[in-house]
Amino acid sequence: MQVTPKIKVVRRLRWADPTLSWGFVPTMGYLHAGHLSLVERARADNDRVAVSIYVNPTQFAPTEDLSTYPRNMERDLALLREVGVDLVFTPDNDVMYPPGFQTSVSVNDVSQPLEGASRPTHFAGVTVVVAKLFNIMQPTRAYFGQKDAQQVIVLQRMVRDLNFNLDLVVCPTGREPDGLAMSSRNVHLSPEQRSAATVLSRCLREAVVMLHAGERDGNALRALMRDTIVAEPLATIDYVSVADPETLQEVEQVTDRALLSLAVFFGRIRLIDNMLWLTPTN
Amino acid sequence: MQVTPKIKVVRRLRWADPTLSWGFVPTMGYLHAGHLSLVERARADNDRVAVSIYVNPTQFAPTEDLSTYPRNMERDLALLREVGVDLVFTPDNDVMYPPGFQTSVSVNDVSQPLEGASRPTHFAGVTVVVAKLFNIMQPTRAYFGQKDAQQVIVLQRMVRDLNFNLDLVVCPTGREPDGLAMSSRNVHLSPEQRSAATVLSRCLREAVVMLHAGERDGNALRALMRDTIVAEPLATIDYVSVADPETLQEVEQVTDRALLSLAVFFGRIRLIDNMLWLTPTN
Numbered sequence: 399m400q401v402t403p404k405i406k407v408v409r410r411l412r413w414a415d416p417t418l419s420w421g422f423v424p425t426m427g428y429l430h431a432g433h434l435s436l437v438e439r440a441r442a443d444n445d446r447v448a449v450s451i452y453v454n455p456t457q458f459a460p461t462e463d464l465s466t467y468p469r470n471m472e473r474d475l476a477l478l479r480e481v482g483v484d485l486v487f488t489p490d491n492d493v494m495y496p497p498g499f500q501t502s503v504s505v506n507d508v509s510q511p512l513e514g515a516s517r518p519t520h521f522a523g524v525t526v527v528v529a530k531l532f533n534i535m536q537p538t539r540a541y542f543g544q545k546d547a548q549q550v551i552v553l554q555r556m557v558r559d560l561n562f563n564l565d566l567v568v569c570p571t572g573r574e575p576d577g578l579a580m581s582s583r584n585v586h587l588s589p590e591q592r593s594a595a596t597v598l599s600r601c602l603r604e605a606v607v608m609l610h611a612g613e614r615d616g617n618a619l620r621a622l623m624r625d626t627i628v629a630e631p632l633a634t635i636d637y638v639s640v641a642d643p644e645t646l647q648e649v650e651q652v653t654d655r656a657l658l659s660l661a662v663f664f665g666r667i668r669l670i671d672n673m674l675w676l677t678p679t680n
Numbered sequence: 681m682q683v684t685p686k687i688k689v690v691r692r693l694r695w696a697d698p699t700l701s702w703g704f705v706p707t708m709g710y711l712h713a714g715h716l717s718l719v720e721r722a723r724a725d726n727d728r729v730a731v732s733i734y735v736n737p738t739q740f741a742p743t744e745d746l747s748t749y750p751r752n753m754e755r756d757l758a759l760l761r762e763v764g765v766d767l768v769f770t771p772d773n774d775v776m777y778p779p780g781f782q783t784s785v786s787v788n789d790v791s792q793p794l795e796g797a798s799r800p801t802h803f804a805g806v807t808v809v810v811a812k813l814f815n816i817m818q819p820t821r822a823y824f825g826q827k828d829a830q831q832v833i834v835l836q837r838m839v840r841d842l843n844f845n846l847d848l849v850v851c852p853t854g855r856e857p858d859g860l861a862m863s864s865r866n867v868h869l870s871p872e873q874r875s876a877a878t879v880l881s882r883c884l885r886e887a888v889v890m891l892h893a894g895e896r897d898g899n900a901l902r903a904l905m906r907d908t909i910v911a912e913p914l915a916t917i918d919y920v921s922v923a924d925p926e927t928l929q930e931v932e933q934v935t936d937r938a939l940l941s942l943a944v945f946f947g948r949i950r951l952i953d954n955m956l957w958l959t960p961t962n
Contacts, residue, residue, distance in 0.1 A: 409845060416698035500789045501807075501841035506782045525783075526842075533843040559783035560808075561815040563691060 399479050401486045405534050408448070408487050412536060418445040422537030422564075424528060427451040428468040429477050432572030432580035436541040437481045439569055448485040448535055449478055455491060457523030463666075468585050487535065494530065503529045505552045505559070511646045513548045513670070516636050516661060521552050528553055532562050540564055545571040545579050547659055547672040548646060571671070573599065579671045591664040594632040598662055598671040601626035605640070605658050609675050616640045616649045619658070627662060636661035636668065643674060681761050683768045687816050690730070690769050694818060700727040704819030704846075706810060709733040710750040711759050714854030714862035718823040719763045721851055730767040730817055731760055737773060739805030745948075750867050769817065776812065785811045787834045787841070793928045795830045795952070798918050798943060803834050810835055814844050822846055827853040827861050829941055829954040833928060853953070855881065861953045873946040876914040880944055880953040883908035887922070887940050891957050898922045898931045901940070909944060918943035918950065925956060 400411060412420060421440030425433050440447045451474055458464035471488065478486055502522060508514075509521035532540065542550050550568050557566050572580040577599035578592075587595060601623045608622060623638045641648050643657040652675075659672035682693055694702060703722030707715050722729045733756055740746035753770065760768055784804060790796075791803035814822065824832050832850050839848050854862040859881035860874075869877060883905045890904060905920045923930050925939040934957075941954035 405843065498837075499841050501785070501787050501838050503842070504784050504786075506784060508782070530841075530843045533845060536845060555780075556783050559781050559812075560785070561687060561812045563815060563818060 399475075399483055399486060401475060401488060403488050403490055403493060405489070405493065408485065408534055411485050412448070419538040420444055420446045420448055420535070422531070422535045422540045423447070423449045424531050424540070424542075425449060425451055426453045426467065426582065427474050428470055428582035428585070429474045430572065430580045430582060430584075432543055432545065434477060434481055435572055436543060436569050437478065437483060439567065440539065440541050441482055443539055443567070444537075446484045447482070448487065448537065449483050450487040450489070450531055450535070452487070452489055452494065452527070452531075454494070454523060454527040456495070456526060457520050459517060459519050462517070463583075466586070468582050487531075494527065502526055503556065503560075505555045508548070508551050508555055508646050511548075511641070511648075512637060512639055512659060513661065521549070524549055525552060525556050529556065529560070529562075532557075532564065537564050539567050541567050541569060543571055544568050544672070544674065545581070546670070547643075547657055547674065551643070551646060577603070579669070581669060583667055583669065586667045587664060591632055591667065594630050595662075595664055595669060597627055597630040597633055598660060598669060602658050602660070602671060602673045606673055606675055609652065609656070610678070614652045616652060616656075619652070619656075620648075623658070623660060627660070632664055634663040636663060681757075681765050681768060683757060683770060685770050685772055685775060687771070687775065690767065690816055693767050694730070701820040702726055702728045702730055702817070704813070704817045704822045705729070705731045706813050706822070706824075707731060707733055708735045708749065708864065709756050710752055710864035710867070711756045712854065712862045712864060712866075714825055714827060716759060716763055717854055718825060718851050719760065719765060721849065722821065722823050723764055725821055725849070728766045729764070730769060730819065731765050732769040732771070732813055732817070734769075734771055734776065734809070734813075736776070736805060736809040738777070738808060739802050741799060741801050744799070745865075748868070750864050769813075776809065784808055785838065785842075787837045790830070790833050790837055790928050793830075793923070793930075794919060794921055794941060795943065803831070806831055807834060807838050811838065811842070811844075814846065819846050821849050823849050823851055825853055826850050826954070826956065827863070828952070829925075829939055829956065830928060833925070859885070861951075863951060865949055865951065868949045869946060873914055873949065876912050877944075877946055877951060879909055879912040879915055880942060880951060884940050884942070884953060884955045888955055888957055891934065891938070892960070896934045898934060898938075901934070901938075902930075905940070905942060909942070914946055916945040918945060 421444035423436045503525045504522050576596050619640045627633050638660045641657050654677040656675045661670045703726035705718045785807040786804050858878050887901050901922045909915050920942045923939050936959040938957045943952045
């Protein structure tokens with residue numbers, strides 16, 4: 399496994415044999431089983447696998463948790479070595495955003511609601527860094543988790559609109575045995591918060607059950623999710639959404655598909671989760 | 681020579697043999713000797729050469745000359761066949777900007793002055809279409825003319841900031857025997873305007889002579905250029921600039937380098953030209 403902070407080294411390894419396919423998993427490190435399942439999928443689909451570890455400052459607002467975002471490079475590299483990765487790219491900020499940097503990449507409409515409404519500069523940071531990483535790595539396939547549902551939608555739009563020559567592969571959300579979506583931020587939860595945080599997946603599952611039972615009213619579904627979270631004293635709702643999975647606009651009446659998603663604070667820790675509901679095909 | 685409007689076909693040809701180098705010349709068609717010199721340079725530097733012909737609507741403001749921009753695909757293809765091109769990409773608008781398109785790419789600072797001040801939406805259109813063309817073509821080297829000096833500076837910044845894996849090669853401005861910079865728009869000039877338009881290169885050469893003679897005062901150089909153009913009754917100045925070639929900020933005192941540039945109207949036809957002045961090395 400080669401580990402390098404240098405773009406030149408990445409390019410040399412990537413293009414040493416241009417006939418090989420490369421899978422790429424961009425991460426912010428502090429890897430959990432969710433990340434590792436992306437790596438395993440990349441491993442299965444491609445000749446070679448590259449992972450990047452970079453806590454991208456431009457996707458954090460000044461008020462957010464950039465400085466406290468958990469980091470453990472040594473442990474991350476050990477985990478990746480175990481799964482079997484060929485190349486790990488670990489750039490510094492001055493490699494990614496050197497003096498004079500002034501280019502922006504934005505996906506305008508689907509970046510606005512939900513996470514975009516709560517974190518107005520977040521997706522511009524995500525799109526610029528992912529565009530850079532795609533150009534540095536030039537993978538055949540890139541792997542992202544459904545956990546960050548809106549991120550996936552924004553990036554799918556970017557890949558299509560800017561004609562990146564790669565397949566964006568979306569993998570299921572990794573979950574703890576009690577249903578909590580895996581997140582590097584979970585490490586910051588107190589034992590009480592950790593236990594309360596199961597309310598996210600629980601309320602999503604309840605909404606899915608209601609959809610299966612025939613409930614189609616967006617307001618009723620949002621109210622159901624909201625009520626479940628409000629009943630949990632340690633949880634504070636940021637948003638609860640039942641949206642069209644392509645436009646991310648809130649729906650009045652669910653037709654054949656819906657993205658159920660939410661963001662909830664536990665103290666200062668903000669967690670997100672989602673489930674994509676599709677009409678069961680007969 | 682393969683001619684195709686389809687991205688899939690471009691990719692298939694581009695990657696048929698991934699060990700070959702590709703030169704790429706993006707154009708808006710109506711080719712002149714300036715374009716062809718870029719193609720010849722690409723031909724000399726690479727195993728294969730691709731050209732795109734696409735009048736990109738997003739780099740024209742609603743008030744500008746998109747509808748009257750000269751076009752002649754048949755002649756263009758004949759010229760390219762003669763010079764020896766392997767692949768010509770001729771996309772339609774619905775291939776480049778399909779329904780739902782919503783991604784923007786901007787280079788924020790160097791897009792503002794000069795052409796950017798006169799044409800505020802121009803460079804955002806240029807950067808998004810060139811980013812797309814780079815991702816569609818994935819060339820080893822891309823060729824642009826010094827004629828569009830600010831475009832070159834904006835695109836160099838974009839390539840660097842977004843880590844496009846290619847060399848951007850800048851080629852000298854093609855000129856008619858009387859000094860007029862070659863431009864597809866020259867075809868719209870009346871005989872009187874065509875003759876008057878030599879004032880652009882003439883006033884640039886005069887300023888270069890003054891620089892060689894030791895004049896370093898930005899205002900004096902701008903006044904000199906301005907006076908020469910004002911003396912030509914058919915010419916109306918849009919801007920006259922003596923700027924730092926990296927930041928494009930107007931300079932008070934020229935040190936070791938300066939970009940002399942201007943935009944001048946002849947009736948409704950707007951022409952640009954520039955010369956890059958570097959301290960002669962001994």
